Amino acid sequence: MARAHGKGSNGDDGDAALQEHLWPSASQLLLLQAALSDGEQAREAYLAWRRGIDLEGDFAWSALRLLPLVYHNLRSAGHNDRFMGRLKGVHRRAWYETHQLFHHVSPMVRALTERGVNVVALKGAALQLDYYEQCGLRPMSDVDLWIPEESLPVAIDLLKGAGWRFGIYPAPDHVRFHHAVQCFGPDGGELDLHWHVFWERPRPEFEARIMAQSERLDFAGIPIRQLDPTSLLLHVVTHGVRWNEETPIRWIPDSLMILRRRGNDIDWERLISLAREARASYRLRLGLTWLVEHFGAAIPEHVLGTLRATRVTLLERIDRSYVLRNEADFDRSALRQQWAHFANFCRRTDATNPVSFAVGYTHYLRYVWQLDGRREIPGMIWRGIRRRIVPARDRPSVSAP
Numbered sequence: 001m002a003r004a005h006g007k008g009s010n011g012d013d014g015d016a017a018l019q020e021h022l023w024p025s026a027s028q029l030l031l032l033q034a035a036l037s038d039g040e041q042a043r044e045a046y047l048a049w050r051r052g053i054d055l056e057g058d059f060a061w062s063a064l065r066l067l068p069l070v071y072h073n074l075r076s077a078g079h080n081d082r083f084m085g086r087l088k089g090v091h092r093r094a095w096y097e098t099h100q101l102f103h104h105v106s107p108m109v110r111a112l113t114e115r116g117v118n119v120v121a122l123k124g125a126a127l128q129l130d131y132y133e134q135c136g137l138r139p140m141s142d143v144d145l146w147i148p149e150e151s152l153p154v155a156i157d158l159l160k161g162a163g164w165r166f167g168i169y170p171a172p173d174h175v176r177f178h179h180a181v182q183c184f185g186p187d188g189g190e191l192d193l194h195w196h197v198f199w200e201r202p203r204p205e206f207e208a209r210i211m212a213q214s215e216r217l218d219f220a221g222i223p224i225r226q227l228d229p230t231s232l233l234l235h236v237v238t239h240g241v242r243w244n245e246e247t248p249i250r251w252i253p254d255s256l257m258i259l260r261r262r263g264n265d266i267d268w269e270r271l272i273s274l275a276r277e278a279r280a281s282y283r284l285r286l287g288l289t290w291l292v293e294h295f296g297a298a299i300p301e302h303v304l305g306t307l308r309a310t311r312v313t314l315l316e317r318i319d320r321s322y323v324l325r326n327e328a329d330f331d332r333s334a335l336r337q338q339w340a341h342f343a344n345f346c347r348r349t350d351a352t353n354p355v356s357f358a359v360g361y362t363h364y365l366r367y368v369w370q371l372d373g374r375r376e377i378p379g380m381i382w383r384g385i386r387r388r389i390v391p392a393r394d395r396p397s398v399s400a401p
Contacts, residue, residue, distance in 0.1 A: 021247045022324060023290065027052055028063065028249050035069040036256055036295060043079050046070065050083060062249050065139045068094045069253060072137055095136030098128060104189025105143045106220040111158050112147065119224040120146040121217055122194060122235065123254075126226035130217060131257040138254070142182070142190040148211070149175070149195040149204070159183055159193075173367045177348060197227070200238065200319065200347055201278040210274075229262035230271050237287035238280040242323040252295075255287065259297055268303045272310070279316040279347070281307055283324070318343050338381075341368060 024032060030052070033045035071087035102125075112119050121129070122144035132138050147155055156170060167182035168174055170193075174181070179196035196202035197210060210231050217226035227235060233255060240251020259266075275284040285307035291297035292304070312320075322343035345364045351357040362374045369380050 021245060022241070022243050024247055024249050024252070028247060029294065031063055031066050031070065032249060032252055032294075035066050035073050036253055037073075039077050042073050042077055046074055046079070060246060062246050064090070065250060066253070067091070068139060069132075069137050072134065091136055094139040095134075098136050098138075098140060101140060101143060101189060102220050104185050104187050105191050106222060108159065108162060108164070108185070108189075108191065109145070109219055109224060110222050111162070112145075112151075112155060113222060113224060115154050115158065117147050117151040117154055118211065120197070120211065120214055121219060121224055121226050122146050122197065123239070125219070126217060126232065127236075127254050127257060129219065130226060131254075131261050138250075142192050144180075144192045144194060146194040146197045148207075152193075152195050155193060162186070177344075177364060177367055197231075197235065198238070198278045198280070200280050202348060203350075206277055229258055229265045230267045231274065233258050233266060234271055234274050234278065234280065234284060238275075238278070238283050241283040241287040243325055251287070252291070255291055256295060256297060259291075259299070263298050268300055272303065272306055275307070276310065279313065279319055281310045282312050282316060282320055285310075315346050318346050341365060 027049060030045045030049035034042050034049055036042075037045060067087050068091040071084065071091045074084065074087075109119060124138055124140040125143045125145075128135060128138045128140065152170065152175065159166070163186035165184045167184070170178075170181045175195065179199035179202055180192050180194040183191050183193055185191075197207055210227065211225075213228045213231060214225040215228050217224050226232070236251050236254045236258065240248050240254075242248065271284075272281070275281045285304065288297070288299050288307070289304060292299055322340055341364070342361070345361050348364075349357065349360050351360055362377060365371075365377055365380075366374055369377070371377065371380065
């Protein structure tokens with residue numbers, strides 16, 4: 001199926017090589033237009049989308065999550081057909097599951113705030129509560145919460161005490177090299193607990209300034225915080241503009257909701273500054289350009305011009321060489337796997353001294369390869385190379401004792 005790339009979206013520096021799962025397909029673009037366009041344009045897009053799909057078949061998760069918004073938009077435009085009843089059912093289910101999710105998570109949110117932890121709702125939770133017109137228009141599978149890293153021990157104790165399970169226990173090395181952990185409640189609730197808001201730039205001073213700009217949010221009667229519109233737009237776009245096996249299109253309606261409802265409150269100069277500091281200028285430009293080209297998003301031309309003129313740093317080039325490419329490509333050779341590890345580590349370090357960088361990087365490799373010490377790294381590299389240059393049938397077998 002042809003991909004709906006805008007010319008400006010691909011940019012320069014060889015970006016014609018961007019993988020197909022970065023941008024919406026033609027079918028996904030029609031569904032987005034049905035959800036986000038006005039009146040007759042939305043209806044025509046919906047009918048064109050409907051003609052190209054099997055209405056009795058299964059829907060991809062990315063498409064299913066848009067259907068409540070499609071239903072709401074078409075109903076507002078006065079459209080009705082035999083499929084609208086099914087869309088209404090999807091909307092009702094999303095409404096119920098969203099309320100159920102908030103009900104399961106709210107006791108932990110309350111417990112955190114009562115212990116004095118600054119809790120910030122990210123992504124879907126904040127958008128659902130403060131940007132979309134109705135609950136259920138933005139289906140969610142979990143609630144994303146950000147807390148300061150220094151509050152993490154308190155949060156872990158509270159979660160464990162309440163019977164929550166961790167996808168991966170946040171041991172010190174996990175906390176050092178990651179930004180969040182999945183948590184599963186005893187009654188089915190799920191939350192992603194973040195100790196870094198931008199995984200591209202996990203720096204205390206950077207995050208302290210973002211926290212200071214945060215705004216109040218009512219979460220099921222509990223006063224917490226949410227990102228201000230400027231930080232939220234950057235967070236949504238950079239989280240969405242990355243390669244994924246199932247094209248991440250949820251960021252598009254999220255971004256447009258921010259622009260339509262709080263566009264006048266966005267500090268564009270601060271947005272550019274934050275993107276530079278987060279090493280995300282390039283992906284922000286890609287995302288904003290796509291929104292302008294396909295939905296006429298109200299983004300000042302000087303913002304796009306400034307982003308186009310922004311020099312992409314070496315570290316950002318390293319980062320984008322990984323996040324904008326098919327992850328499977330990095331499993332095809334030991335060298336590419338090593339580059340993926342290198343790109344991930346560069347995101348998390350400011351080391352300029354070669355010795356400090358080498359010490360930090362070898363510690364990171366020890367962690368990702370689950371080794372006992374750095375002395376095992378050369379052997380691990382050699383075994384990886386050997387597996388690729390020596391056919392399995394020619395390797396000496398090792399007999400069991």
